[in-house]
Amino acid sequence: MNEVRRHGPIARFFLWLWDAMNFTRRLVFNLVFFGLLLIVLTMMFGGGGLRPLSDRTTLVVAPEGRLVEQFSSDTASRALARVLGDQRGEEVQLRDLLRALDAASKDKRIERVFLRFDRLEPTGYASLRELAAAIARVRASGKQVVSFGESYMQEQYLLAAQANEVYLDPMGGLVLEGLDRYRLYYRQGLQDKLGVDVHLFKVGEYKSAAEPYVLDAASPQAKEADLFWMNDVWQRYLGDVAKARDLSADKLAAGIDTMPEGIAAAGGDLARYALQQKLVDGLKTEEQVDDLLIDRGVADADAPGGFRQVSYDTYLRHVDDGIPSADPRPQVAVVVAEGEISGGEQPPGRIGGESTAALLREARDDDNVKALVLRVDSPGGEVFASEQIRREVVALKAAGKPVVVSMGDLAASGGYWISMDADRIYADPSTITGSIGIFGVIPTFPRALEKIGVHADGVGTTRFAGAFDVTRPLDPAVGDVVQSVIEKGYRDFTHGVAQARKRSVEQIDGIARGRVWTGAQARERGLVDDFGGLQNAVDDAAKRAKLGKPDTWRVRYIEREATPFERLFAGFVQSRAGAAWLHDSSFAQGMARAVVARSVPQMSADLQFLDAAMQRTPGAPVKALAYCFCEL
Incomplete structure (x- = not known):
């Protein structure tokens, strides 16, 4: 009877090592092979460059x-979706x-x-x-x-x-x-039906962003302010x-x-x-x-x-095609701040306290950048994240690099916060801006839990231990603390605007209190310096940096650049062969459906905003928000 030969521990180790090396060799070879294959296919079927453009x-x-300031998806995903004819989430x-x-x-x-x-x-x-x-x-x-x-x-x-x-x-x-501007109001549904109590803390009778969570209809002040700026836009x-x-x-x-x-x-x-x-x-x-x-x-x-x-x-x-890839001319940098302002790192299409500040810091550290334009299209968001970005604007100016703000459709609340310290602010007369105000919301759920027979109980070492637990009723004394924090945030906002715009705090308070203005109305009140689009802001920034005639400097957008693979893949799918293959590929179609963003209904977006507001900032009783629901 034959016995199975067993290897000793040293032999088994070298056999395992050999198998691992063999596997790694095959893996590396396959990766290199398919990478080279993709490059060859792109070179073969990429069209060999552009056809000459004929006269007439x-x-x-x-x-x-959707018309946007900045793409919110990567180059490869956009190219793939376009080839497959999937227009959901398409952006221009x-x-x-x-x-x-x-x-x-x-x-x-x-x-x-x-x-x-x-x-x-x-x-x-x-x-x-x-x-x-x-x-x-x-x-x-x-x-x-x-x-x-x-x-x-x-x-x-x-x-x-x-x-x-x-x-x-x-x-x-x-x-x-x-x-028109009509919104959904959730007070009855949240409080009477579900038992969710939403506590609103704000400064300014016109700060109406969180009204839908505590009212059944728009307040008279909200209707007055909205109709004032909407009539201006409509005329x-x-x-x-x-x-x-x-x-x-x-x-x-x-x-x-x-x-x-x-x-x-x-x-x-x-x-x-x-x-x-x-x-x-x-x-x-x-x-x-x-x-x-x-x-x-x-x-x-x-x-x-x-x-x-x-x-x-x-x-x-x-x-x-005629622009050289390496252009030694001095630059006017453009950083796009589009979307809601949130803390940390955020993808394109949103503004991150850290990620957007990092782009501004990159412009400050780059010796080729002589001036910067901040293109703002934002309803605002978190106060601290807004302040992180504003500090970088101030640091750019301190480094001797002029900063000019170009407001797009919307630069309100936190969007104005990040704009206020610029050397000059441009807006279209129909831009929506202002909304200088702060608010915070704290939902509590004890009544909702009672409806399903759930109760919260326990002990704490102090009066305020666990006071911000959303499963417990909100102590009025805690409400006083939160209101004090919100009022401090409003003072910071109005003092900052007053200093930046060289006005008194009383003057700013008179046009603040959460009220929204059009660009034309904001210019009359000293919140905006001049009318104009992005090109006006770029020209102004170049002039402030003393860059000379337009052909002696260039514009550069500072943003996340496509990776080499994304550029390669985009070139392949846009080629005739790539487009033909992908159009008939069920795998690629499923992949496209996975990467193309879907729109979110208003109710879902509003409730997601409420959920985000619940996320407490470490060391703070409430997340202070400078946000405006003022899009048309």
Whole structure:
């Protein structure tokens, strides 16, 4: 009978070591092999560069997705989602649209611009007005601008109205209705139905951000303040449309008041009604508009629509193709602060006390950066995180680098906190800003627990031990402590604004108390220095740094850069071969669905905000918040 030969411990060790080395060798070889394969495929099918841009080309600007200041997903995920046609969570950078339009206005190869904005999801009127101004510059350069839409929201129409000719599908619609701001209120549901008691601490009768958790309807002060700034934005909208369409703002307003009669007279035909109101120049199908562009441009049977064209993202690659990768010129850096302000490290699309401060610190430490523009689009958030960012703004100025703030759609509450110490603040007249105020909320759940037969009990070594336990009723004395903390935060805010804006605390308090203003109203009250968009802020920063003529310096965005793999993968999926393979790959489609963000309903977002407010800051009885629910 044969016996199994057993190895000794030393032999077993060397056998194990050999297997481990063999496994590692195969693993490394496979990783290198597939990496090289991906590089070869990208080089083979990446298109070999851009096709030359011919004369008499039509630039087609047809963005799809949410208009943002900064992408919130990485390069590879965006490319993958775009190839697979998954438009959920699609984003369009405002800066890209502006660059394409401004380059086209000077490019002799671009004969006309064709606009399709009916699939763009706007986020605010300040960014829309900045984009509308860029379209107006193309038109002023002498190039023809044609716009078409199957249907228009009133926000999209502000952009379309800037064209020489505006066409609407005969089965489409366009209705101007005005601005509204309605919110859900949870007091009855939370307190009466669920037994959740929400304790609100704030300073300022106009600080209405947390009202939905303690009231059943908006307070009179909230309605007064909201209607004041909304009317200002709406009147400016009517004026902008009237100017672009050579109409009267009063006539536009009258058309809204008599809309039911006008639509009835048009037989319920919304497209025909828009034509009668002179909001559009004609009713055409997409095919008819394509025929028009073929007649006016150059026919190209291989192009979509049959006319010679270039998409705005491909055109941007042409624009960027001539820019050297290593540019030794001094820089005006731009840091984007978009989204809610939270503590710690946050991804793009949100503002982190540490991550955004780190970007500002990078600009301060870089000798090539001579000035900085902070582009703010934020409703605010945590006070301490806001203060971390503000300190870096002050440190930049102390280092001799001018800081200019460019406000986007929204720079309110904490968004104003991080802006106030800049050398100069630019805003659009329709920017939403102000909301200088502080609040805190503490939900407690003892009544909710009682409903299911659960009770909290125990002991503590002092009167206040466990006083902030949400399973226990809130002691009124603890409420006094929290209110004192909130009032201190408000004093810090108003004193900081007063010092930064060179005003008295009493003057700032008179325009603070949580009240929201438009950019125009804020400028009248000294909270904003001047009107203008991002380019105005960049030019101002360069001037303050004494950088000379525009061609002697350049603009650089400081943000998370794509990794080499992300750039490589994005190039592969955008190639013809990569796009064809991925489009038919169920694996890739499932992967895309996993990486594309989904929208969150208002109720879920509001309750998530309440949950975040419950997370206590170490050493503090309540998380002080400088936040504004003031988006349209």
